[in-house]
Amino acid sequence: MRYKKFLLFVFAWVFIWASGSEGAAPIESLIPKRDLPREWTLIHGPQTYNKKTLFEHINGQAELYLKYGFRQSVFAIYQDKKKAENQIEVDIYDMGNVVQAFGVFSRFRNEDRPGGFGLDSYLDDHSALFYKGQHFVLFYATESNPDILKLFGKLLSSRISDSTPPPKEISFFPKHGLKPGSIQYFPEGLLGHQFLKRGFQGTYVDGEKEHHLFLAIFKDSQEAANALKAYKEDLSKKGKVLSGGSIPFEARALKGEDPYQGKVITLQKGFFLLGAVGFQNDDDAENRLKEFSEKVK
Amino acid sequence: MLSEKMGRRKFMRHISSAFLGVVGSHFWSGLPLADAEKKPVLEYRILGKTGLKVTAVSMGVMNCSDPAVLLRAFDLGINFYDTADCYMRGRNEEMVGKAFEGKRQKVFIQTKVHAHEEKKMRASVERSLRRLRTDYIDVLVWHNLSSPEEVSDPKLFEFMSKMKKEGKVRFVGFSAHSRMASLLREAVKSNLHDVALVSYNFTHSKDMKEAVAIAAKSEIGIVAMKTQAGGYKREKMGGLSPHQAALKYVLMDQNVGCAVPGVTTIEQIEECAAVMGTSFSKKNLDELKQYQSFLQGRICTMCGGCIGACPFGVPRSDLLRVVMYHEGYENDSLVRESLQKVSREDIQRCSECPSCSIACRRGLDMKAQIQLAKQILS
Numbered sequence: 001m002r003y004k005k006f007l008l009f010v011f012a013w014v015f016i017w018a019s020g021s022e023g024a025a026p027i028e029s030l031i032p033k034r035d036l037p038r039e040w041t042l043i044h045g046p047q048t049y050n051k052k053t054l055f056e057h058i059n060g061q062a063e064l065y066l067k068y069g070f071r072q073s074v075f076a077i078y079q080d081k082k083k084a085e086n087q088i089e090v091d092i093y094d095m096g097n098v099v100q101a102f103g104v105f106s107r108f109r110n111e112d113r114p115g116g117f118g119l120d121s122y123l124d125d126h127s128a129l130f131y132k133g134q135h136f137v138l139f140y141a142t143e144s145n146p147d148i149l150k151l152f153g154k155l156l157s158s159r160i161s162d163s164t165p166p167p168k169e170i171s172f173f174p175k176h177g178l179k180p181g182s183i184q185y186f187p188e189g190l191l192g193h194q195f196l197k198r199g200f201q202g203t204y205v206d207g208e209k210e211h212h213l214f215l216a217i218f219k220d221s222q223e224a225a226n227a228l229k230a231y232k233e234d235l236s237k238k239g240k241v242l243s244g245g246s247i248p249f250e251a252r253a254l255k256g257e258d259p260y261q262g263k264v265i266t267l268q269k270g271f272f273l274l275g276a277v278g279f280q281n282d283d284d285a286e287n288r289l290k291e292f293s294e295k296v297k
Numbered sequence: 298m299l300s301e302k303m304g305r306r307k308f309m310r311h312i313s314s315a316f317l318g319v320v321g322s323h324f325w326s327g328l329p330l331a332d333a334e335k336k337p338v339l340e341y342r343i344l345g346k347t348g349l350k351v352t353a354v355s356m357g358v359m360n361c362s363d364p365a366v367l368l369r370a371f372d373l374g375i376n377f378y379d380t381a382d383c384y385m386r387g388r389n390e391e392m393v394g395k396a397f398e399g400k401r402q403k404v405f406i407q408t409k410v411h412a413h414e415e416k417k418m419r420a421s422v423e424r425s426l427r428r429l430r431t432d433y434i435d436v437l438v439w440h441n442l443s444s445p446e447e448v449s450d451p452k453l454f455e456f457m458s459k460m461k462k463e464g465k466v467r468f469v470g471f472s473a474h475s476r477m478a479s480l481l482r483e484a485v486k487s488n489l490h491d492v493a494l495v496s497y498n499f500t501h502s503k504d505m506k507e508a509v510a511i512a513a514k515s516e517i518g519i520v521a522m523k524t525q526a527g528g529y530k531r532e533k534m535g536g537l538s539p540h541q542a543a544l545k546y547v548l549m550d551q552n553v554g555c556a557v558p559g560v561t562t563i564e565q566i567e568e569c570a571a572v573m574g575t576s577f578s579k580k581n582l583d584e585l586k587q588y589q590s591f592l593q594g595r596i597c598t599m600c601g602g603c604i605g606a607c608p609f610g611v612p613r614s615d616l617l618r619v620v621m622y623h624e625g626y627e628n629d630s631l632v633r634e635s636l637q638k639v640s641r642e643d644i645q646r647c648s649e650c651p652s653c654s655i656a657c658r659r660g661l662d663m664k665a666q667i668q669l670a671k672q673i674l675s
Contacts, residue, residue, distance in 0.1 A: 055474065059440070059441045059474055060359060060381075060441075060474065060522070060523075060559075061359070061381075061383065061384060063359065063360055063559060064359065064360055064384075064385070067360060067561075107385050107388065108385055108386050108388070110385075110386060110387060110388050110391070127386070186362045186363075188362070188561060188562070189362040189363065189366070189561040189562035189565075190362070190363075191362075191363050191365060192361075192362055192363035192364075192365035192366040192369070192561075192562055192563050193365075193562060193563060193564070194562040194563070194564040194565065195564075258365075259368075260364070260365035260368045260369060260563075261365055
């Protein structure tokens with residue numbers, strides 16, 4: 001028995017050590033210098049940036065990354081040996097965790113065009129992006145080059161050995177009617193409200209109209225209850241708080257009209273607030289929210 | 298308010314000398330809810346030679362999380378919005394276009410283009426027009442120029458002139474994040490720009506203030522960005538909320554056409570809008586002083602410039618790192634990781650030590666840092 005415990009202890013330490021050493025690997029080691037797509041070569045970098053120097057690389061846009069927990073990044077340029085103007089720039093951002101990496105990815109992806117690498121990806125003629133583990137990766141090609149972008153995407157994805165799964169919250173969103181690639185994560189200001197803090201939002205399509213489901217995440221149930229109260233106060237000042245049309249599946253709920261989001265139903269489940277905004281049909285929204293609520297754990 | 302004795306000139310000198318130097322990180326803090334029912338007193342200014350009558354408090358859209366924030370800003374009367382082709386790979390412009398569809402005549406939109414060959418720049422402008430759902434851009438600025446040569450580059454101006462002639466763009470300018478004073482002076486000389494989008498806040502030097510004045514005199518419309526100089530979460534600043542004060546400081550300079558604070562929420566734009574029509578008070582000055590000291594010396598930046606060593610061998614850098622991860626990065630996993638390297642005994646020994654023999658050349662209060670580390674550990 002003691003021996004088994006000892007073995008478990010050793011395994012646990014080996015695991016912790018292995019995870020730690022992987023996280024400690026310098027970010028520039030993710031930039032491949034060999035085994036590149038044929039005719040391509042590294043011509044610049046790897047150049048690393050931290051929280052203080054990111055502005056030097058991407059100017060004011062660094063603010064967005066900082067909001068998403070940016071820790072460090074590495075930049076490099078590859079070139080086609082046969083055609084010098086044909087270049088691919090790559091930025092790998094360490095965002096601290098998979099939720100934040102997904103968050104930045106979700107803000108930069110503007111439609112659902114998966115490229116087949118990373119945990120999720122986007123690919124077009126001139127750019128590719130993906131996230132995997134705590135990393136967000138962005139490629140830009142000076143010439144139209146989706147095939148090479150795809151090769152680079154797969155190559156870099158294979159070099160990030162982090163096997164963390166996608167944020168579990170993504171799976172809470174009901175699939176039916178969900179606009180592909182529309183789920184986004186916001187580190188603050190969900191629906192534009194300070195009191196809703198951080199959370200996820202997905203877009204649903206009903207005919208030509210769109211509405212959203214959202215999931216606001218709080219520290220504890222008291223904070224979630226406070227946010228619900230703040231939302232009610234906000235609606236009573238600027239919009240409408242509606243009574244009736246009871247939501248049978250939860251007691252702590254709010255129904256109303258937000259002046260900028262349209263109709264809203266929101267309810268508290270533990271340390272979450274989940275809701276629907278901008279919908280036309282109350283019954284449909286309530287049903288979708290019910291399904292959403294059942295999945296939220 | 299200011300005493301008569303102090304006088305405006307002395308007051309201005311006092312402020313200028315107090316706030317030279319540091320620009321912090323660029324987080325917005327948590328702000329108190331503004332009173333939604335209070336409509337701001339709108340203050341309009343003329344944006345240099347463009348003649349555009351813009352609200353003194355305008356809006357930087359870059360980090361905006363939801364179109365609702367733009368609609369709230371519009372309802373508050375704010376009429377000038379700054380976005381860029383590259384923000385979120387164009388999604389930011391899309392959000393602006395969608396939010397202001399049907400309201401286009403009532404707002405002024407400023408967006409950006411990067412210096413490339415003409416074909417690429419033209420394509421960029423066309424994409425911006427599509428995303429913004431409009432057939433004209435009010436102000437198009439070159440994104441992030443960094444040298445005087447770029448500011449007076451005739452090739453760039455040739456392209457801008459074409460865009461103007463074609464009716465795609467009404468006014469042109471440039472944006473800069475560094476070397477701004479010299480770039481503004483060059484812009485005055487070249488006389489090619491209608492607008493300059495520059496980082497301008499209470500931490501900037503007297504030289505910058507003078508350059509802004511010279512540019513404004515030449516009727517270059519000054520759009521001030523990064524007006525808040527960053528900051529940390531309000532609760533971590535002892536309840537201090539210096540953001541209105543920071544904005545007021547910038548607007549106190551009448552050479553500024555408008556400020557475009559970057560906001561993410563409805564509450565933030567309400568708080569910013571409320572600054573219009575108010576004056577800069579002694580209380581605001583005190584807030585900025587506190588803010589400045591917070592930005593300057595609260596957190597160890599691991600610059601390696603410590604003077605002296607601990608005679609008891611306490612690993613001070615590990616302790617300071619714990620504070621940095623907690624206060625600066627706000628990253629709990631890094632805090633936990635760092636805490637494994639320090640013992641309670643070390644912290645105890647440190648906090649009980651009558652005189653720390655280590656000094657920081659940036660003036661960081663070592664004893665306060667150790668106390669913070671102790672709090673984090675507990």
